[in-house]
Amino acid sequence: MILREDLGVTISAQALVMPILAYNFGQISLTAIVVNSLILWTVPFTMISGFLTVFVGFVNNISGQIMGVVPTVLLTYFIDIVEFFAKIPGGSIKIGETGIIMWVGYYLILFAIIWMFGKSWKLKVQS
Structure with a gap:
């Protein structure tokens, strides 16, 4: 655990x-x-x-x-x-070396995934 x-x-x-x-x-x-x-x-x-x-x-x-x-x-x-x-x-x-734009994109995608999973988790909890 x-x-x-x-x-x-x-x-x-x-x-x-x-x-x-x-x-x-x-x-x-x-x-x-x-x-x-x-x-x-x-x-x-x-x-x-x-x-x-x-x-x-x-x-x-x-x-x-x-x-x-x-x-x-x-x-x-x-x-x-x-x-x-x-x-x-x-x-x-x-x-x-990587550009800052690449990492901003990474965070946008990551937060979009978190938002989508959070939304689906809330739906399961409410059901």
Whole structure:
């Protein structure tokens, strides 16, 4: 269930930021959806455990160091996944320079699709 939710969030976010990333970096990642789905679950746990580690570390340095194992393990997993997929040949496509008109068109098409699906979803819910 969590993986399905993460996949949905990842695909949505990727669809919306892909043109911005492509425009600024000149490439599109083919592995981003898989990578983000594998690591997204670690983000809230890393943030919470990191905050608690800092808080506990202020109170007692040794306890903070012991507690720091949790965010360290999570961040190591995160980095290892990213580095593994970054080494895959063909994991991204270089697209070179693109015009802003192309990306405006992309967003117009994307929002039209979202609008059409949203309209059909509302009809199903009302029925």
